[in-house]
Amino acid sequence: MIATRYFLPVLLAFASVAANGEKPVGRLLWSFETGGMVRSSPSVGADGTVYVGSTDHKVYALDGKTGKKKWEFLSGGDVLSSPSLGTNDTLYVGSEDKKLYALDTKTGKKKWEFATGDRIFSSPAIGKFGWVYFGSMDEKVYALDGFSGEKKWEFSLGGDIGSSPAVARDGTVFIGSLNNKLYALDGTTGKKKWEFGTAGRIGSSPAISLDGIVLVGSDDDSLHAIDSRSGKKKWAFATGGDVESSPSIGSDGTVFIGSESKALFAVDGQTGAKRWSFQAKLAVRGTPAIGADGAVYFGSDDKKLYAVSGVTGKLLWSYQAAGKIDSSPVLGQNGVLYVGSSDKKLYALRCDSSGPAPSAWPCFGQNSQRSRFLDFSRMKFPYLNLGD
Secondary structure (H helix, E strand, C coil): CCCCCCHHHHHHHHHHHHHCCCCCCEEEEEECCCCCCCCCCECCCCCCCCCECCCCEEEEEECCCCCCCEEEEEECCCCCCEEECCCEEEEEEEECCEEEEEECCCCCCCCEEECCCCCCCCEEEECCEEEEEEEECCCCEEEECCCCCEEEEECCCCCCCCCCECCCCCCCCCEEEECEEEEEEEECCCEEEEECCCCCCCCCCEEEEECCEEEEECCCCEEEEEEEECCCCCEEECCCCCCCCEEEEECCCEEEECCCEEEEEEEECCCCEEEEEECCCCCCCCCEEEEEEEEEECCCCCCCEEEEEEECEEEEEEEECCCCCCCCCCCCCCCCCECCCCCCCCEEECCCCCCCCCCCCCCCCCCCCCCCCCCCCCCCHHHHHCCC
């Protein structure tokens, strides 16, 4: 594969911007071209390495600063699943070849693989004890030992699974199904705690708020808020179009969600009332990433990456790619935003945000490692939001 970088044009652009006293936001740092569409959402390791899948059947590890390829791994099918980083130098990712892979983050060598009965679009979640949770189009949710690949349990939802799981601090696993239901499963045993029905399939992946609300989109044109303990409905917000996007949650509890109605919505996390909406030209299917400065970043089928104010919805800047963007962007800790496109490229863009927002669920997968586990470690005084 060819890594295409634009260092000279970028340096010239930065010099021009600096001369005018403006900040060089939203400008291309580098792009890396794969052999297929990049619909997988990238993840970022602690050392700045960026990992992403492609429809050329490969998983790539790239230097986050330069875009130089470190390694690639060839699976037997398209990789639409987003890689998740474990704590044991292991990268977990699913493939349309029906397998989940555990790869060495340093070398890309396979540690183990686990075969399911159908394609894997679901992105794995890392829970307690290093267990790995994911769904398959064979209608099952799996729990594996992250070190050995040994199956701990499986649970049949009775419908295909494209949604990615979210794991609460008590170990509960939440995951949606194309049979129109969201499920809560015991992370240790796989036993069902409850199920919540919607009027459309659930391809959206759930997010978890600090006050125990599970948020998920549905093809019934709505964003749903559900009590995580009881499975009861808290509220629903009508988006005017199918929701394949997954929710993100800002520092003040605002929920951001995209829709095939061509809009990104900001919704009050307590009441479900609309705060604002931003209209793109085509569908918004990826999950927005929220920056530490409150900016919200998201892509659209109109081939643009947008940056908008999380408070007002006002456009801050946009970047034009050559293909649609339904990959979910991710923020590194160095003010760089990474996102994939159907034009076969992964892009690195300079932005104003120093890193992800210190919130419960600021991006797809909860954090830059895409572990999908509710983690308070990045948040200052989280108990102030939880009560006694």
